[in-house]
Amino acid sequence: MAKMTMVQALNMALRQEMEKDDRVVVLGEDVGVNGGVFRVTEGLQQQFGDQRVLDTPLAESMIAGFSIGMALYGLRPICEMQFSGFSYYAIHQLEAHASRLRHRSQGRYSVPMVLRAPYGGGVRALEHHSESREALFAHIPGLKMVMPSGPRNARALLVAAIRDPDPVVFFEPKAVYRAFREEVPEEEEVLPLGRSQVVREGDDITLISYGAMMHPTLAAADELKEKDGVEAEVIDLLTVSPLDDSLFTQSVRKTGRAVLVHEAPRSFGPGAEVVARIVEKSFWSLEAPIRRVTGYDVIFPLFAREGDYLPGAARIARAAREALSA
Amino acid sequence: MPREKIDLPYSVDYLSILDADGSVDKTLEPALPEDLLLRMHRVMLLNRRFDERMLHLQRQGRIGTFALTTGHEATFVGSVAALRSSDWLVPSYREAAAILWRGGSLENFLLYFGGYDEAGWVPEDVKNLPISIPVGSQTQHAVGLGWAIRSRGSDEVVMVYFGDGATSQGDFHEAMNFAGVYQTPVVFICQNNQWAISVPRSRQSHSRTLAQKALAYDIPGIQVDGNDVLAVHAAAVEAVERARTGGGPTLIECVTYRLSLHTTADDPKRYRDDAEVAIWMKRDPLPRFQNYLLAKGILTESKLAETEEAIKTEIQEAVDRAETRMKEPVDPLHMFEHMYAERTPALEEQRDELSRELAAGKGDLSHG
Numbered sequence: 001m002a003k004m005t006m007v008q009a010l011n012m013a014l015r016q017e018m019e020k021d022d023r024v025v026v027l028g029e030d031v032g033v034n035g036g037v038f039r040v041t042e043g044l045q046q047q048f049g050d051q052r053v054l055d056t057p058l059a060e061s062m063i064a065g066f067s068i069g070m071a072l073y074g075l076r077p078i079c080e081m082q083f084s085g086f087s088y089y090a091i092h093q094l095e096a097h098a099s100r101l102r103h104r105s106q107g108r109y110s111v112p113m114v115l116r117a118p119y120g121g122g123v124r125a126l127e128h129h130s131e132s133r134e135a136l137f138a139h140i141p142g143l144k145m146v147m148p149s150g151p152r153n154a155r156a157l158l159v160a161a162i163r164d165p166d167p168v169v170f171f172e173p174k175a176v177y178r179a180f181r182e183e184v185p186e187e188e189e190v191l192p193l194g195r196s197q198v199v200r201e202g203d204d205i206t207l208i209s210y211g212a213m214m215h216p217t218l219a220a221a222d223e224l225k226e227k228d229g230v231e232a233e234v235i236d237l238l239t240v241s242p243l244d245d246s247l248f249t250q251s252v253r254k255t256g257r258a259v260l261v262h263e264a265p266r267s268f269g270p271g272a273e274v275v276a277r278i279v280e281k282s283f284w285s286l287e288a289p290i291r292r293v294t295g296y297d298v299i300f301p302l303f304a305r306e307g308d309y310l311p312g313a314a315r316i317a318r319a320a321r322e323a324l325s326a
Numbered sequence: 327m328p329r330e331k332i333d334l335p336y337s338v339d340y341l342s343i344l345d346a347d348g349s350v351d352k353t354l355e356p357a358l359p360e361d362l363l364l365r366m367h368r369v370m371l372l373n374r375r376f377d378e379r380m381l382h383l384q385r386q387g388r389i390g391t392f393a394l395t396t397g398h399e400a401t402f403v404g405s406v407a408a409l410r411s412s413d414w415l416v417p418s419y420r421e422a423a424a425i426l427w428r429g430g431s432l433e434n435f436l437l438y439f440g441g442y443d444e445a446g447w448v449p450e451d452v453k454n455l456p457i458s459i460p461v462g463s464q465t466q467h468a469v470g471l472g473w474a475i476r477s478r479g480s481d482e483v484v485m486v487y488f489g490d491g492a493t494s495q496g497d498f499h500e501a502m503n504f505a506g507v508y509q510t511p512v513v514f515i516c517q518n519n520q521w522a523i524s525v526p527r528s529r530q531s532h533s534r535t536l537a538q539k540a541l542a543y544d545i546p547g548i549q550v551d552g553n554d555v556l557a558v559h560a561a562a563v564e565a566v567e568r569a570r571t572g573g574g575p576t577l578i579e580c581v582t583y584r585l586s587l588h589t590t591a592d593d594p595k596r597y598r599d600d601a602e603v604a605i606w607m608k609r610d611p612l613p614r615f616q617n618y619l620l621a622k623g624i625l626t627e628s629k630l631a632e633t634e635e636a637i638k639t640e641i642q643e644a645v646d647r648a649e650t651r652m653k654e655p656v657d658p659l660h661m662f663e664h665m666y667a668e669r670t671p672a673l674e675e676q677r678d679e680l681s682r683e684l685a686a687g688k689g690d691l692s693h694g
Contacts (some may be wrong), residue, residue, distance in 0.1 A: 025477070051477055057507055062466050062500035069470015072455065075477070077470075092497075096460045097467065103664040104456045106447035110667065142665055165667040194670060242670035 003181040009151035010040045010172065012184065013158040014078065018048050024162060025070060027054040028063055028080030028116075037082055038118055038177055064090035064115060068098050071113040076162060081117035084171060085128035090115060091136060098167040099142030114161045114168045119147075120212045120263055121310050122175035124303040131300050132211075132264040137169045138241035138273075144168045144193055145241040149214035151182040153238060156191035164193060173212035196244040198251070202231030205320055206251040208274055209261035210237035213311060217261045220316035227317075230324060240270050245277040252278050256287035257323045261311050266294040288326030291319040336541045341561055342551035346609040348617045356560050360624050366407055366555055367619055370399035370612055372637050373423035376432060377586070379641050380439065384590040388649070392439040393420045397553075397585030400611030401517045402487070403427055404558025405578070408513075408566045409485055414475075415454040416468040416486040418461070420517070424487065428454060432644035433651075440652050443660065453482075461522075462488050462495035465514065469501045472510030472575070483569045485513045485562075491522025493536050502577065506543035511569035513562065514540075514577040517552060519584040520606075524597035540577035552580030553611035556618075585610065658684060 004012070018024045026041055026048075032055035035042030045053035056063055060081055067077035081087040098111045121130035138145040146161055146168055148154035154172065161168040199214070200221055209217040214236050224230040233251045237243065252258050258278055260271040271292045278290060293311045301309050343354045377396045383389045395402070402423035406415065415424060422435060429452065437445035446456050458464035468486035475482045492498050493516060505512050516536050520527045533539060540547025546568070550557045558580055565576035583606035587594060594603075619625035662669065662677040669677070 057500075057503055059500040059503070061497060062469075062504055065463065065466025065497065065501070066470040066473065066504055069467040069472070070474045071470075072467060073471050073474035073478075075474050092460065093463065093466065096463055097458070101456065102666070103443070104446045105664075106444060107664045108448045108450065109455070144666075242666075242672055244671070246671075 001183040001185050004151050004184045005178045005181055006148070006151040006154045006172065007038060007040050007177045009155035009182070009184045010158055011042060011044075013155045013162070014041060014044060015047065016188070017159060017162045018044065018052060021076060022052075023074060024076045024078065025052055025054065026078050026080070027056050027067065029056060029058055029082050031055060031080050036080060038174065040116075040172070041080065060086050060089035061093055064093040064098070067113045067115070068093060068101070068111055071111045071167075072101070072109055076112055078114040078116060078162060081115060083129050084117035084119035084133060085131050087115065087117050088133075088136070094137070094143060094167065094169070095140050099140050102166065103142065110165050111167045112165050114158075114164075114170050116170045116172060118174035118177070119171040120173050120175055121300060121306045122212065124306070127302065130303075130306065132262065132295065134171055134240050135264055135269050138243075138270060142167070143241065144239065145171070146193055146239050147171045147173070147211040148238065149173065149211055149236055150176065150180075152184050152189070153191055153236075155184050156189040157193065157238060159188070159190045160193050163190070168193065171211065175212045176215070179215075191238065194239045194242045194244055196235055196237045196239070196247045198233060198247055199236045200232065200234040202233040202255070204230045204255055205232050205257040205259065205324055206248060206255045207232050207234045207259050207261065207316065207320065208237065208248050209234075210240060211262070213261045213263050216311055216313040217316055219313035220320060223313060223317045224320055228321065228324075230320070232320065243270075243273060243277070245274075245281065248274065249278055249281040252282040253285040256285050257326075259291045259293060259316060259319045259323055261293045261316055263295045263310055265297045266292055267297050269294055288323045291323050293319045334541075338535050338537045338541070338547055338549055340549045341557045342554055343556040343560065344554045344614060344618055345551070346553070346614060348614060348621065350618065354560070356556060358556075358559070362407065363619060363624055366403050366559075367615060367625065368633055368637075369423055369427050370403050370555070370615065371633060372640070373399050373402070373426055374612055375634075375637050376422065376426075376435070376641055379645065380436070381586070381590065383436070383645070384439075389436060389440045391590050393589045394584070394586040395420050395422045397583050397606070397610065398517055398519060399423050400555035400615065401515070401552040401558055401580040401582045404555040405485060405513070405515045405562040405580070407559055408562035409483065411453070413453065413482050413566070414468070414471055414484040416464050416471070416484060417454065417457050418464060418487050418489065418492070419457045419459050420489070421457070421487045425454060428452060430454070432641060433648045436644060436648035437651060440648060442652075462492035462497040464488070465492070465498050465501035466504075468512050468514075469505045469508070469510050472505065472512040473508050475511060476508070481570050483511045483513065483566050485515060485566070487515045487517060489522060490516065490518040490520065490527050490530055490536060491525070492516070493539055494530055499539075502540065502543045502545060502575075505575040506545050509572070509574035512575045513565040513569055514575060515562070516577065516579045517582055518579050519582050521584050521588070521594075521598065523588045523592060526598075535579060537577055537579035545575050545577055547577040547579070549579045549581060552582030553609050553614065555611060555615050582611070583609065
């Protein structure tokens with residue numbers, strides 16, 4: 001097993017799937033010669049040629065619509081939005097067509113495409129380069145919305161997304177891209193979409209997150225244990241939609257307390273859905289109000305203030321203590 | 327460092343073969359087989375009569391809103407007839423005639439506009455995409471299909487339809503640009519029917535022709551008389567051949583007119599003069615083509631009467647079948663089908679929930 005960054009792990013997933021299946025095509029802005037602005041597609045055009053890895057003209061809507069046409073013909077397009085902040089041009093194609101064509105054609109057609117995009121803050125980026133708008137996609141019936149948190153699960157989830165028969169939006173936490181390395185096996189590893197994971201067991205409180213926010217959440221769990229002797233159970237959603245509520249509702253039945261963490265704005269965010277599921281399915285076990293530690297309902301600030309906007313371990317630990325003392 | 331004219335070898339042709347008075351340009355008249363001409367005529371007539379019947383059904387509350395297609399028959403039939411069954415049809419929402427040409431069922435049209443999702447089904451051996459309602463968005467899929475076709479070494483061609491209004495959409499320009507860059511085998515058919523609901527062609531674009539928009543992308547563009555089925559067909563055959571043999575995309579602007587309503591929810595009296603409609607009535611593609619066939623002896627008055635009668639029966643039978651189907655109870659749980667290859671847990675829960683609601687509210691006609 002090699003130790004890899006998330007960028008390297010994603011690159012391996014793309015390379016291996018392209019080797020296995022010649023229907024897999026990678027396309028987007030600067031993904032070919034340049035290997036992508038974050039280098040996720042590095043070396044792929046050299047290996048597979050410009051008929052498998054396309055540097056497209058600059059048009060996000062068309063990159064999505066073009067991918068839909070490819071997928072309808074039977075190819076497996078993986079398109080890249082350079083930043084998720086520019087993927088809104090593509091939402092129309094995803095909402096009006098990719099998500100609907102299976103149903104509209106009553107099963108005759110499907111759109112097995114993946115739309116990849118780096119998302120999230122913490123890298124001192126420009127405006128439009130730090131947002132976390134997964135709720136926009138998760139709200140669209142017919143799409144799947146996947147958000148890995150580390151190199152190993154990113155690779156295994158991307159493989160599943162590429163093989164999935166339905167359209168998948170795959171948000172990559174750019175703050176994690178090169179933040180740390182993890183052992184990633186060379187041999188095939190697939191994580192099924194729509195399944196969350198318990199990444200740390202505990203009986204006192206349930207911390208739920210996904211994507212880049214898994215890391216401050218896990219740091220908060222460490223702090224709670226060290227300073228408070230509290231055993232937090234931590235759940236990584238991995239897939240935002242379809243949401244797997246089996247583990248966190250079960251966990252809350254055990255702990256009676258929950259904190260939900262995401263960097264997306266709070267109102268109407270994925271956390272609201274998580275809380276609703278807990279209320280619907282584990283209400284009688286609750287011992288304290290559920291806390292949400294999230295981004296605020298503001299425009300993502302320029303980077304002088306992004307540290308104040310983004311949830312950190314201290315904020316999460318404080319929210320957990322409040323839930324524990326209620 | 328002079329300032330000089332860049333010599334671009336661009337111009338836009340206008341093609342007309344059979345004019346509104348029925349005179350034919352003998353030098354351009356194509357030698358099409360009689361059975362093809364008769365089939366074109368039959369589908370144009372079927373489309374016209376079906377449109378009229380659907381309007382009645384809608385006015386009687388027997389089906390819902392739909393987009394009318396009267397007046398566009400030459401544009402749709404002339405172009406689609408240039409395709410092989412192995413080629414792809416990417417329609418917007420007005421191309422009933424093109425879908426009928428490829429064997430589309432009248433009954434399915436009635437059921438779809440009668441509110442049944444089931445009617446969106448496309449038979450496995452028919453390479454049509456479902457109709458597309460968001461204006462212009464389908465042009466992008468056509469180019470993706472075209473790219474995929476070339477990448478697999480196939481000689482299929484894609485024909486995509488849209489109206490004059492769609493040429494204002496970014497999607498259309500992005501699709502044309504990609505089609506040019508990748509030289510995809512796509513024929514863009516713009517049915518310029520002069521009106522995008524209430525906005526006239528002159529307010530849609532300052533361009534003198536819509537065909538010239540192709541030139542910005544170095545794609546051949548041609549304007550044809552869209553009420554002349556022979557001209558549309560000739561232009562389409564040329565474009566399809568070019569696409570099939572690796573010559574890339576073409577934009578064909580078919581100048582036609584929406585003789586009827588935009589949809590059944592529209593009232594054109596609010597925005598256009600009867601006098602304008604009267605002018606275009608004289609250019610109606612159907613009698614024009616009919617007279618041409620009669621004059622050539624390909625069609626006779628008695629054969630025409632026979633065809634009218636057969637079409638009337640065909641439509642009546644389809645209406646009967648559709649209405650029988652619409653009288654049967656609807657399975658509400660069908661809405662949960664085909665959302666994903668595999669139903670998600672949330673969908674299972676919600677399906678169960680509706681199922682319980684239905685069981686509890688048995689006999690309650692308010693549906694919840």
